[in-house]
Amino acid sequence: MAEPYPSPSPHRAVRHEDKRGFLQKLAEFLHPGPDSKDELIEALAEAEHNDIIDAESRVMLEGVLRIADMTAGDVMVAAPRMDVIDIHAPFQDILNTVIETAHSRFPVYEGGRDNIIGILMAKDLLKLQRAPELSLRALLRPAVFVPESKSLNDLLREFRGNRHHLAIVIDEFGQVAGLITIEDVLEEIVGEIEDEFDEAEDAGDIFALADGSWRVSGDTPIERVNEWFETQLPDDEFDTIGGLISHEMGHVPKRGERHEVGGLCFLVQHTKGGAVTWFKVTRVTDSA
Incomplete structure (x- = not known):
């Protein structure tokens, strides 16, 4: 005599119990999750706005999403x-x-x-x-x-x-x-991984040293350099002091190289990724 109902197959997939509560199911029905990466990024921005995550966490999570579409x-x-x-x-x-x-x-x-x-x-x-x-x-x-x-x-x-x-x-x-x-x-x-030559954001891009010289970051705007040292370095072709010095020297400067322009002597202290990170600056009269 055949059984009225077939016995369950041992290979049949086991259905997991949905442990979500009624309110959680209702919330997800009314506010479904993001369907695209752009929507997910918007959700992260909203989470930061609502103080669910902080700004650094949001930037890091966006970085994780960003590298998914990037290549070597x-x-x-x-x-x-x-x-x-x-x-x-x-x-x-x-x-x-x-x-x-x-x-x-x-x-x-x-x-x-x-x-x-x-x-x-x-x-x-x-x-x-x-x-x-x-x-x-x-x-x-x-x-x-x-x-x-x-x-x-x-x-x-x-x-x-x-x-x-x-x-x-x-x-x-x-x-x-x-x-x-x-x-x-x-x-x-x-974001940028700092080393011993990197300074905190509030340290500024130009600051004085004890020996009377200055340390200037390579990405400092030329306009700011002119204001600080009361010079007239050209800023019509290049925005940063690193770009100007590289152009003046005709190549990407290396650590230890010097260049004089506008009455200032720029000593390359540190480079990274083919660009100057920090200069040590003295006035030409002082360095002489």
Whole structure:
């Protein structure tokens, strides 16, 4: 005799109990969740307005959403601005490059800048200094290569998984297009990552030092520099003092380089991403 009702299949999916209360279901029916990324960003702004989250949390959450549509090519340091090391360069030249740029990792090439053969950790130079018989080639770490189209989400996951902090970006023809670091990706989420040369926002972009000189950030408007130092630097072509000094010198300045203009001497103290972060400024009469 057949059973009046079929017994439940052991492979049938188990229906989970909806634990939402009546009021929660009603609220979600009347105010459905966002259907697009733009609506989600608007919801985050409303949450901040209602003091549900603070401004920093909103910016960070928006950064997480933003990198979902970004690729390595959007964030990378372009190849012409990369600080690289020639495998055959003298030790002193390599050491000078490390000191001037203050990076912790350097792509190393052989023959041409497109032929990256590995990554040099700045700290590994200590081994070479202690044991000159070692070969620089033996100190190189494997280089990681990623296409320009690599999504930042996937790249960040790989950075965390393989513990590499730098990758070489290649274009569709297999040529080196630039490089990207884990810091570049994180800064898209949390904003600029400060280091020992960065000052708090209320410290200002120009401030006096004890020795009578000044520290001036590279993105300070030229108009503000003119007001502070009572100079007449041209501001018709460039907005920032960093842009003006780079144009005057004919190249992106490196740490330790000096340039005089308008009666002021600009000493490059720190650079980042191919731009000057901080200058030390003295009057030409004082520096002389």
